[in-house]
Amino acid sequence: MVMIIKNEKAMKKYRYLFKIYYIGKSKYYGSQRQPNFLTIEDEILRALIKRGYLTNNGDSGFEVASRTDKFVSARGACFTCIIEKNPILMEINSALPKDLGVWAYSKVPLEFSSRYDAILRHYLYLYPRSPHNPQNQNSLNLGLMHKACRKLEGRHNFINFSKREKKEKTTIRDLESVQLSIKNDFLIFQFKSRAFLRQQIRRIVKKIIDLGLGEIEYDEFLELFDPSKNFSYEPANPRGLILWDITYNRNIFLTEDPKSRMRMESFFLQKENHFNFKYQLFRLLQHHDSS
Numbered sequence: 001m002v003m004i005i006k007n008e009k010a011m012k013k014y015r016y017l018f019k020i021y022y023i024g025k026s027k028y029y030g031s032q033r034q035p036n037f038l039t040i041e042d043e044i045l046r047a048l049i050k051r052g053y054l055t056n057n058g059d060s061g062f063e064v065a066s067r068t069d070k071f072v073s074a075r076g077a078c079f080t081c082i083i084e085k086n087p088i089l090m091e092i093n094s095a096l097p098k099d100l101g102v103w104a105y106s107k108v109p110l111e112f113s114s115r116y117d118a119i120l121r122h123y124l125y126l127y128p129r130s131p132h133n134p135q136n137q138n139s140l141n142l143g144l145m146h147k148a149c150r151k152l153e154g155r156h157n158f159i160n161f162s163k164r165e166k167k168e169k170t171t172i173r174d175l176e177s178v179q180l181s182i183k184n185d186f187l188i189f190q191f192k193s194r195a196f197l198r199q200q201i202r203r204i205v206k207k208i209i210d211l212g213l214g215e216i217e218y219d220e221f222l223e224l225f226d227p228s229k230n231f232s233y234e235p236a237n238p239r240g241l242i243l244w245d246i247t248y249n250r251n252i253f254l255t256e257d258p259k260s261r262m263r264m265e266s267f268f269l270q271k272e273n274h275f276n277f278k279y280q281l282f283r284l285l286q287h288h289d290s291s
Helices: 002-011 040-050 089-093 142-152 200-213 218-223 258-270 277-285
Strands: 014-022 073-083 100-108 120-128 154-157 172-183 186-193 241-247
Touching (some): 014 040, 040 073, 040 089, 089 100, 120 200, 142 172, 142 218, 172 200, 186 200, 200 218
Parallel strands (some): 073 241
Antiparallel strands (some): 014 073, 014 100, 120 186, 120 241, 172 186
16 A cells, blocks of 8 residues: 555656757757757757656657747747656756756646747847948848838738748738847847747848848838738848747746856856857847846
């Protein structure tokens, strides 16, 4: 009888929501697991198994809130999984490379979905205005770029601002906020919405930059909102995109671990390099918290 009680306790598991950061280095082929390529999910699962939080991947209920492409970084990405003991974040981080780490967590109901229960996703895109960027030979029409940002807000069919995929049931999205500001040598775009289409932000940025450089007229920009038309163009560089934060409803209380947060910030400070855009942008934004 005693043995049965112990086994029942051992079987007790809980679902946790974790907040993570990562640098979109070339060694990672995006966040989502895929055969024969190293991804962010691979590293996380390996660390959880190594530190005894999971016995295998199959029954972990592992789910990410948002998937990111290769070279895209994150400061506040989230995932959930069912684990076998209370989390100690620095214990998990000790099994992770320093360019990736967990820094906050919360116990959530077993039925909680990190993906579908998210109420707001906040992305930043940083566009460098350094002398090394040949496009800076032309001055940007910031007034027209701000006008485009205002036009993008609200509900629209964003099919011409996304990678066309048959699996998408609808290409209509609601953009709560699109903002543009300048800090030091960067244009900082901020996008907030409950959900985004594949490559939506990078394609929007591309067209706003084109507009600012005078490569397209405002009327041509407006044509992109017409779903009956089809436009082919390359999105903006993925290296400038950061998944900054994901918001859930008020009954989810994330607990930050000070040592894990310090680990994240110390890594960015140590890696600051004038010639390395990826680290420079994180250094610039380390005190930039979402509202």
